[in-house]
Amino acid sequence: EAGVAQSPRYKIIEKRQSVAFWCNPISGHATLYWYQQILGQGPKLLIQFQNNGVVDDSQLPKDRFSAERLKGVDSTLKIQPAKLEDSAVYLCASNPGGSYNSPLHFGNGTRLTVT
Amino acid sequence: ILNVEQSPQSLHVQEGDSTNFTCSFPSSNFYALHWYRWETAKSPEALFVMTLNGDEKKKGRISATLNTKEGYSYLYIKGSQPEDSATYLCAFIGSGGYNKLIFGAGTRLAVHP
Numbered sequence: 364e365a366g367v368a369q370s371p372r373y374k375i376i377e378k379r380q381s382v383a384f385w386c387n388p389i390s391g392h393a394t395l396y397w398y399q400q401i402l403g404q405g406p407k408l409l410i411q412f413q414n415n416g417v418v419d420d421s422q423l424p425k426d427r428f429s430a431e432r433l434k435g436v437d438s439t440l441k442i443q444p445a446k447l448e449d450s451a452v453y454l455c456a457s458n459p460g461g462s463y464n465s466p467l468h469f470g471n472g473t474r475l476t477v478t
Numbered sequence: 479i480l481n482v483e484q485s486p487q488s489l490h491v492q493e494g495d496s497t498n499f500t501c502s503f504p505s506s507n508f509y510a511l512h513w514y515r516w517e518t519a520k521s522p523e524a525l526f527v528m529t530l531n532g533d534e535k536k537k538g539r540i541s542a543t544l545n546t547k548e549g550y551s552y553l554y555i556k557g558s559q560p561e562d563s564a565t566y567l568c569a570f571i572g573s574g575g576y577n578k579l580i581f582g583a584g585t586r587l588a589v590h591p
Contacts, residue, residue, distance in 0.1 A: 366521065367521070403583060404583050405482065405567060405569070405580075405581030405582050405583045405584060406522075406567070406569075406581045407581070408578050408579065411578070419578060454521075454522070463509060463510045463512075463527075463571045463577075463579065464510060464527060464529060465527065466512060466514075466524030466527050467512070467514075467522075467524065467579070468524070469514075469521040469522040469523075470521055471519070471520060471521045472521065
């Protein structure tokens with residue numbers, strides 16, 4: 364099966380600019396996650412979708428971050444405006460039904476540098 | 479605030495050495511523990527999902543054990559190879575409101591030929 368696709372792989376922007384990341388999960392996977400991994404820390408959940416509905420966005424900085432999964436398939440994560448502390452790897456993951464008895468399938472991530 | 483700790487932070491071993499690292503997590507409200515391997519420039523890859531106290535899982539030269547009562551899991555690599563070089567992440571999920579995966583910061587393993 365094709366894996367989780369993410370783009371771009373790398374992005375360098377200046378602070379206060381905007382950026383968007385795209386994710387296409389494994390076909391048929393209902394649950395999609397966006398994680399932020401800052402250097403030296405573990406990945407932190409930003410938002411979890413079940414189909415096109417939000418299950419958990421408690422750790423998403425909503426003043427600058429937004430995410431959507433309009434048709435319940437692919438998803439976009441946006442940062443507007445970016446701050447220096449947003450420099451991180453943004454990982455997208457999916458799993459079939461949202462049960463943590465099965466593992467997450469991750470994409471390669473987008474490495475964002477904010478200067 | 480839930481905390482998942484991994485030790486050591488980094489490890490350098492010679493090819494052929496066996497090694498192990500630790501993941502510590504809250505000992506109450508346990509639901510599952512995940513282990514992932516993350517090689518540079520690749521996607522994190524699932525190794526194990528462990529749900530029962532006393533679980534032992536094995537995948538080739540890699541194995542893991544789980545003690546939910548005391549809140550720790552060990553990952554073992556037997557006869558390390560250079561291709562085992564990666565960051566190993568564990569992630570805990572609890573029940574009763576702690577229902578998101580909380581990742582540790584990882585153990586970075588470098589295996590030298």
